[in-house]
Amino acid sequence: MTTTNLTLSILSTLLYALSIGLLLKQWVSKTKGLEKSPLFAAIAAVAFHAIYLYFSIFTSQGIDIGFFSALTFTAWLMATLLVLASFTLPISCLGLLVYPFALITLIFRAMSGQQLLLTDLIVPGLQTHILFSLLAYSLLSIAVAQALLLYIQDKYLHNKHPSGFINSLPSLEAMEKILFRLIALGVIALSVSLLTGFIYLDDMFAQHLVHKTILSIIAWAVFVILLWGHYMFGWRGKIAIKWSMAGFTLLMLAYFGSKFVIELVLQQ
Numbered sequence: 519m520t521t522t523n524l525t526l527s528i529l530s531t532l533l534y535a536l537s538i539g540l541l542l543k544q545w546v547s548k549t550k551g552l553e554k555s556p557l558f559a560a561i562a563a564v565a566f567h568a569i570y571l572y573f574s575i576f577t578s579q580g581i582d583i584g585f586f587s588a589l590t591f592t593a594w595l596m597a598t599l600l601v602l603a604s605f606t607l608p609i610s611c612l613g614l615l616v617y618p619f620a621l622i623t624l625i626f627r628a629m630s631g632q633q634l635l636l637t638d639l640i641v642p643g644l645q646t647h648i649l650f651s652l653l654a655y656s657l658l659s660i661a662v663a664q665a666l667l668l669y670i671q672d673k674y675l676h677n678k679h680p681s682g683f684i685n686s687l688p689s690l691e692a693m694e695k696i697l698f699r700l701i702a703l704g705v706i707a708l709s710v711s712l713l714t715g716f717i718y719l720d721d722m723f724a725q726h727l728v729h730k731t732i733l734s735i736i737a738w739a740v741f742v743i744l745l746w747g748h749y750m751f752g753w754r755g756k757i758a759i760k761w762s763m764a765g766f767t768l769l770m771l772a773y774f775g776s777k778f779v780i781e782l783v784l785q786q
Contacts, residue, residue: 526570527628533563534597534621541614557610560601560617567594567620574627586630589774590623596656603660607696608688615663643718650711655773657704658741658766664697665762672755694754698745701762705741708769712738733772740765 537559544556571591575582597613597620604610671687687693712734715722722731744761747753753761 520573523570523574524628526566526573527624530563530566530570531621531624533559533566534617534624537563537613538617538621541611541617544611545614556613557601557604560597560604560610560613563617563620564594564598564601567597567624570624584630585774586623586627590620590627592652592655592659592773593620593623595652596620596659599656600660608692609660609664609696611687612660612663612667615666616660641718643714647711647714647718650707650714651773654704654708654711655769657700657707658762658769661697661700661704662762662766664693664700665759668693668697669756669759694758697758697762698748701741702745705738705745708734708738708741729775730772733768733775737765737768737772740768 537556540556540559567590571594575587575591593616596616600609600612600616604613667687668690671693672690675690688696715731719727721727740761744753744758744765747761748758
């Protein structure tokens, strides 16, 4: 790793840690107002993270699509989406789940030194497929983080021991609206990903893709059923959390499970 990349990685890591610390301070405080300082730190973190990705992944030999590079790129996309959404939605507290993930992926990427270079140009159709795949995973990951926060909020309120941080959150109804809005956006992105995959990939059910395709389709079905159940039968609370976690697990196995096994386990 070059000195520039190391410096950018350290700066991003420290800024994510600062944002997490400021969010934790809000968590334990008794004040009801949410300060903007964690958001400002997160903005700086994702900015340095983006520059780091540019210099470390897009090399003169090709594009690094290795496991840790893909993971930290996805983490950056999640953090960036969260930062942008935090300007209009009261979900900046999700940084307590998203920013540690981004921080950890940066550390592992810096320590691994593992690369998998793609030297051939990717046709625009496949670029669209890859982009929407990452976008879908990022949106649905944030949705799962929102579901976990909703579970914590519901538990605190039912136990009648809400902290200052919990009191600062919107109502349960508003939090659920945000959750299902995130899931709906994620399902749209996942639908585009699957559609472009069937159109532009030679064979979505080829041996090296069949597991990813099947798991992605099942995950898509899980999230669609959850949305249908919510709007038709009012599914919410624990049901929404369980279905969200199930869909996310399937998607995680589809996107990163096989990549982890092929690149890290079987290469040992």
